[in-house]
Amino acid sequence: MRNxxxxxxxxxxxxxxxxxxxxxxxxxxxxxxxxxASTLNSSNQIIGNIYNQVSGVTKxxxxxxxxxxxxxxxxxxxNMLPSSFFSDSLKxxxxxxxxxxxxxxxxxxxxxxxxxxxxxxxxxxxxGSLHGIKKGMGVIGPSGxxxxxxxxxxxxxxxxxxxxxxxxxxxxxxxxxxxxxxxWNGKDPNVVTLSDIPNQLHIKKGMKVVTSGLGRIFPKGIxxxxxxxxxxxxGGNFLDINVKLATDFYSLQHVYVIRNFFAEEQxxxxxxxxxxxxx
Numbered sequence: 405m406r407n408x409x410x411x412x413x414x415x416x417x418x419x420x421x422x423x424x425x426x427x428x429x430x431x432x433x434x435x436x437x438x439x440x441a442s443t444l445n446s447s448n449q450i451i452g453n454i455y456n457q458v459s460g461v462t463k464x465x466x467x468x469x470x471x472x473x474x475x476x477x478x479x480x481x482x483n484m485l486p487s488s489f490f491s492d493s494l495k496x497x498x499x500x501x502x503x504x505x506x507x508x509x510x511x512x513x514x515x516x517x518x519x520x521x522x523x524x525x526x527x528x529x530x531x532g533s534l535h536g537i538k539k540g541m542g543v544i545g546p547s548g549x550x551x552x553x554x555x556x557x558x559x560x561x562x563x564x565x566x567x568x569x570x571x572x573x574x575x576x577x578x579x580x581x582x583x584x585x586x587x588w589n590g591k592d593p594n595v596v597t598l599s600d601i602p603n604q605l606h607i608k609k610g611m612k613v614v615t616s617g618l619g620r621i622f623p624k625g626i627x628x629x630x631x632x633x634x635x636x637x638x639g640g641n642f643l644d645i646n647v648k649l650a651t652d653f654y655s656l657q658h659v660y661v662i663r664n665f666f667a668e669e670q671x672x673x674x675x676x677x678x679x680x681x682x683x
Contacts, residue, residue: 536663571587573586597644
């Protein structure tokens with residue numbers, strides 16, 4: 405306490421100046437409309453800037469929550485796409501009765517680990533068998549195809565990326581009936597190759613490449629990427645087309661696992677066909 409009084413005594417002139425200066429400012433602002441308006445405008449500007457900065461920091465700190473919310477909303481919207489439905493259509497001359505049943509469901513998940521620069525790349529997501537994930541399901545991101553579910557545990561799943569030497573995804577040039585396997589050559593993580601496309605097609609740079617819908621994994625029309633170059637394969641009958649992937653694996657944070665409700669039925673029927681052929 406003695407030190408405090410000594411400090412005040414030593415700097416009493418400064419404290420008196422601050423008190424008188426503050427009092428004079430208050431009296432000036434209270435008794436003069438112009439100064440009062442100017443002061444209020446200045447203080448509002450300062451406070452507004454402070455609030456703006458605080459808001460920016462708050463938004464940044466809550467980006468994870470926002471991203472999760474957007475990912476869930478995207479999954480909901482994808483489930484409403486026409487390509488997610490299977491059409492049962494009964495047509496006669498007198499009756500036309502169409503019933504749409506859901507064929508594809510999109511399950512949102514977060515990427516918690518991934519490799520990109522290896523020869524064979526995988527991703528790990530925070531959803532597993534408890535959430536309905538099964539081996540062989542297709543996986544896409546907000547921009548395009550990602551890969552295929554490879555292994556599943558109770559709470560997690562690993563995805564064999566498009567950037568894997570064994571991944572083959574049936575794809576086609578949008579607007580054409582010709583399809584072929586999409587594969588990665590192990591070099592550029594942004595570029596894959598679409599093979600076995602007839603060379604009679606006039607392929608232009610910038611044309612879209614999408615999933616063909618053949619098989620049980622991906623519905624038709626999901627974006628894969630865009631054509632950046634094409635060349636004639638050995639033999640001259642087919643093209644090898646370089647495709648820039650729509651998915652940026654470096655920034656990929658959320659994915660959507662595709663559940664095909666008719667996959668098991670289709671697989672059973674195709675297995676029966678194979679058994680019949682082998683008999």
